[in-house]
Amino acid sequence: MKKKLLLVLALSCGAAQAYAAGDAIAGRTAFAKCASCHQVGRSARGVFGPQLNGIIGRPAGSTRDFKYSTAMMNARIVWSEDSLRAFLKSPGDVVPGNKMRFFGIGNDKQIDDLLAYLSQYK
Numbered sequence: 001m002k003k004k005l006l007l008v009l010a011l012s013c014g015a016a017q018a019y020a021a022g023d024a025i026a027g028r029t030a031f032a033k034c035a036s037c038h039q040v041g042r043s044a045r046g047v048f049g050p051q052l053n054g055i056i057g058r059p060a061g062s063t064r065d066f067k068y069s070t071a072m073m074n075a076r077i078v079w080s081e082d083s084l085r086a087f088l089k090s091p092g093d094v095v096p097g098n099k100m101r102f103f104g105i106g107n108d109k110q111i112d113d114l115l116a117y118l119s120q121y122k
Helices: 002-020 024-033 081-089 108-118
Strands: none
Touching (some): 024 108
16 A cells, blocks of 8 residues: 555656646747637636646546547546657547647657646646
């Protein structure tokens, strides 16, 4: 039990350090390119795209307020920093056939900032 607790704490600290590389304030600005389809915050809901509260650690295609593509529902991805980073760089390569019409973000710093911003919405 003690080893499991230490592992959980170590993983939690690692996640906090990874997001520390990004700037959540700059991430809010980077989120502007996402905001036409996605929402975050207390009143967020799925509209043109799913709401993104709690995206980190959530299985792909799992919110009940959005109708996902078959590709996304069958992706078998749990969104982590690494999987989100890859998806944000090239959505069609990570989940071929998904409905998101977005070419990706090529700037690693913007992705760091965006992940820091999204990690605030549990």
